[in-house]
Amino acid sequence: MSPEIYGVLGFLALFVLLGFGTPVAIALLVVGFFGTVLLNGFTAAAYSLSGQVFATVTVYELTIIPLFILMGNLASSAGLSRDLFDAAHKIVGHLRGGLAAATIMGCAGFAALSGSSIASAITMGKVAYPEMRRFNYGARLATGSIAAGGTLGILIPPSTGFVVYAVLTEESIGRLFMAGVLPGILLTTMFLMAIAIVTAFRPEEGPRGPSFTSGQKLKSLFRATGIGIIILITIGGIYTGFFTPVEAAGVGAFFAFAMLVLRRKCSLGTLYNVSAETLRTTGMAFFILIGANVFSPFVALSHLPTTIADGMTGLALGTYGTLALILLGYVILGMFIEGLSLLVITLPIVFPLVTGMGFDPIWLGVVMVIVLEMGLISPPVGVNVFIVKSVVPDVRIETIFAGIMPFWLAMIATLALIVAFPEIALLIPNAMFN
Numbered sequence: 001m002s003p004e005i006y007g008v009l010g011f012l013a014l015f016v017l018l019g020f021g022t023p024v025a026i027a028l029l030v031v032g033f034f035g036t037v038l039l040n041g042f043t044a045a046a047y048s049l050s051g052q053v054f055a056t057v058t059v060y061e062l063t064i065i066p067l068f069i070l071m072g073n074l075a076s077s078a079g080l081s082r083d084l085f086d087a088a089h090k091i092v093g094h095l096r097g098g099l100a101a102a103t104i105m106g107c108a109g110f111a112a113l114s115g116s117s118i119a120s121a122i123t124m125g126k127v128a129y130p131e132m133r134r135f136n137y138g139a140r141l142a143t144g145s146i147a148a149g150g151t152l153g154i155l156i157p158p159s160t161g162f163v164v165y166a167v168l169t170e171e172s173i174g175r176l177f178m179a180g181v182l183p184g185i186l187l188t189t190m191f192l193m194a195i196a197i198v199t200a201f202r203p204e205e206g207p208r209g210p211s212f213t214s215g216q217k218l219k220s221l222f223r224a225t226g227i228g229i230i231i232l233i234t235i236g237g238i239y240t241g242f243f244t245p246v247e248a249a250g251v252g253a254f255f256a257f258a259m260l261v262l263r264r265k266c267s268l269g270t271l272y273n274v275s276a277e278t279l280r281t282t283g284m285a286f287f288i289l290i291g292a293n294v295f296s297p298f299v300a301l302s303h304l305p306t307t308i309a310d311g312m313t314g315l316a317l318g319t320y321g322t323l324a325l326i327l328l329g330y331v332i333l334g335m336f337i338e339g340l341s342l343l344v345i346t347l348p349i350v351f352p353l354v355t356g357m358g359f360d361p362i363w364l365g366v367v368m369v370i371v372l373e374m375g376l377i378s379p380p381v382g383v384n385v386f387i388v389k390s391v392v393p394d395v396r397i398e399t400i401f402a403g404i405m406p407f408w409l410a411m412i413a414t415l416a417l418i419v420a421f422p423e424i425a426l427l428i429p430n431a432m433f434n
Contacts, residue, residue, distance in 0.1 A: 003039055007302025010035040014295075014345065024341040025284075028291030035298035052293040057286060060246065061166070061173055066282040067249035068113075068158040071230070073274045074256035075113045078263050080227040081123045084109040087224040089131065090212040097199035097206030099135060100145040101192050103128040107149030108188045109224075111156040112231045113256070117339075117376055121150025121384045125391035138205035139395045141198060144403025146391075147384045148191055148410075151373040154339065156184035157235060158249065160285060161372060164340060165365045168292060168347050172362075173245045174238055175429040179362050181235075182424050183370065186417065190410035198406050226259045239432065285340075292344035299348040308349055319357045323419070326350060327371050334375015339383070343372060366425040367418060374411050377404040 010031050017027035029049070036045035056062070075081065088102035095101070106128065107120050125146045132142040154161035157177035166173040199206040212220075234252040237243035243251060260266045317325060333342055350368075355361050376384040379401045389397055418424050 003302045004304060004307050006035060006038055007299060007304035010298060010302065011304075018341075023287075024344075025287035025291040028288070028295040028344065032291065032295035032298045036294075036301065039298065039301040048297050049294055053290050056290045056293055059167065062163070062286070062289070064158070064173065064246045064249045065160060065163055065285050066278060067246070067253050068160070069281050070274070070278045071234075071249065071253040071256045072110075072113045072119055073277050074253065074260050075110075075227065075230065076119070076123050077270050077274055078226070078256065078260040078265055080113070080224075080230075080256075080259065081106065081110045082127050083220070083224045084227050085124065085127050085131075087217075087220040089209070090217045090220045093209035094211040096203060096208050097141065097195040098209055099128065099132045099137060100141050100195045100199075100206055103132070103145045104149045104152075104188060104191045104195070107146075108152050108156060108184065109227055109231070111153040111184070112158070112235065113227065113252070117150045117153035117373070117384055118387055120153035121146060121387045122391060124149060125388050129392050135209050136207055138202070139399050140403035141195070141205040142403070143388050143392060143395050143400040144405075144407055145191075145195065147377050147382070147388045147400060147404050148407030150384045150387070151376045151411075152184060152188060154376075155180050155187060155366075155369050155373060157181065157238075158245070159369065161340065161343065161369045162365060164285070164289065164343060165347070165368065167289065168296070168344065169351050169361060169365070171365065172429075175362050175432075176365050177235075177238060177245060178429040178432055179366050179425045180369070181428055183366050183414065183418055186424060187370070187373075187411065187414045190414050191407055194406040194410040230255050230259070239428075241432070288340060288344055292347075295345070296348045304349055308353060319359075320419075322357065323354065323359070326354065327367070327415070330368070330371040331374055331378065334372060335378045335382070339372035339375050342375065343368065360422065360426060362429055363418075363422045363425045367415065370411060370415050370418065374408060374415075377408060 014027050014031045017030065018024065022030075033045050033049050036048055085102055085106035088105040089099060092098040092101050092105075103124055107124050110120050110123055128146060129142055153159070157180045159177070159180055162176040162180060163173055165171065166176050195206065230252050233255060234243070234248040237248045237251065238245055257266075260270070315322070315325075330342070330346070333346070351361070351364070354364050376382055379385075382401070382404070385397065385400050385404065388400055389395065
């Protein structure tokens with residue numbers, strides 16, 4: 001059989017393993033190892049397996065993952081996410097749909113600490129949903145805003161999605177972080193516009209909340225300054241060049257720990273839970289990266305990237321037509337495969353194909369992360385939707401999927417704007433690093 005046939009069979013085997021519930025990392029390791037055995041012999045496969053394990057866990061830049069995860073967990077335990085939501089609630093809660101808007105703003109702020117969509121959805125779901133139900137918000141808008149807001153966790157820096165993309169493509173983590181700032185603000189704004197449109201046509205979905213005095217608003221803003229200081233230090237430090245991304249992660253984790261101590265919430269039990277969750281999430285991320293680094297050489301040996309690139313060129317769709325077809329494929333696959341897993345599986349094929357057409361690799365990283373975000377809330381297997389369902393078990397899953405549709409359309413609009421105007425993603429990194 002030709003290498004291309006082995007490559008196709010390898011992907012089929014991968015999807016079969018995933019269909020049977022095999023962890024993504026194990027599936028990547030198994031297919032990558034045995035595929036390399038068939039194409040290049042056992043010795044090369046064994047060297048790839050052992051070498052990639054060591055190479056992955058000793059990459060200095062990857063220390064950013066556990067540090068930012070630790071920072072997010074410490075900030076959540078310190079109650080910073082609730083402070084952020086409370087401040088947004090007091091400022092915009094009196095508007096129609098204000099609590100849903102506060103949820104989106106809270107998710108955006110917490111995303112700048114956690115870098116995780118799942119963490120953002122769980123944290124804000126526990127904080128925001130009881131408040132929205134207390135003020136008789138519709139279940140669709142309440143759950144939809146939480147599920148969609150959580151997706152901001154992999155776009156607004158620090159983002160684990162950008163870190164994984166950078167490692168797999170050898171691009172700059174700092175450039176990718178800065179490239180996510182304006183698209184993150186744009187998508188947050190689009191989500192707020194979606195809430196305004198929904199509540200304009202269905203006011204019962206987001207009734208007005210109580211008004212607060214200027215003193216109450218200022219007090220809530222003062223309590224939320226803790227999260228603002230950490231964001232300013234980490235992202236501002238990267239922007240000014242004072243910190244590298246890894247150093248910024250370490251400094252941010254230190255200040256998050258300081259907030260935990262200052263608020264007298266630091267206990268052995270809290271530290272144990274924070275450490276355990278950080279280790280669990282970090283281990284999963286590294287295991288997937290190891291699997292991806294074993295799988296990628298097999299894909300290269302199969303010549304599939306070149307074959308697919310030639311096939312796409314033969315369709316004569318043009319560069320943007322080809323890009324649209326690729327993104328559509330991501331949206332469809334994202335309905336069934338978790339975003340980070342989809343990224344590591346497909347990037348060895350997609351990255352050389354798209355950059356070969358002349359698209360900027362940093363811009364591509366932003367576009368791919370947004371498409372992966374869409375998959376997080378797309379039926380029938382939107383991960384964030386099921387996360388929200390676990391937080392609010394009394395709401396039917398169909399209701400949550402109905403609630404995310406306005407936000408899904410907002411993502412489409414954001415994606416179209418960034419494709420049409422690449423400067424939205426490239427303005428800050430080009431100004432900083434050129």
